[in-house]
Amino acid sequence: MDREVGHHLTMHQVRKVMEVQVNLANELLEAGWILHDIYINNENQSRYIMLCMEEILCPRCGATATLEVLEEGERLRYICTKECS
DSSP: OOOOOOOOOOGGGOOEEEEEOHHHHHHHHHTTOEEEEEEEOTTSOEEEEEEEOSOOBOTTTOOBEEEEEEGGGTEEEEEETTOOO
């Protein structure tokens, strides 16, 4: 049984907020992101609001990166500042 874990944070600590679907939410949770909220959209699909508290790094080279959500929250694309990918 999962238990609820609380985090005390201010919005100034948040580096990235993303709305994703369940599979991607699970991946982000494993990567250290925080689940902020869950809601059901107009098409009766679950949406998960995720918060990242750390700087986002490129999985290939470790440089800073940004994230782009693809396919309506099903996939992510890392955009490396060093353009390695």
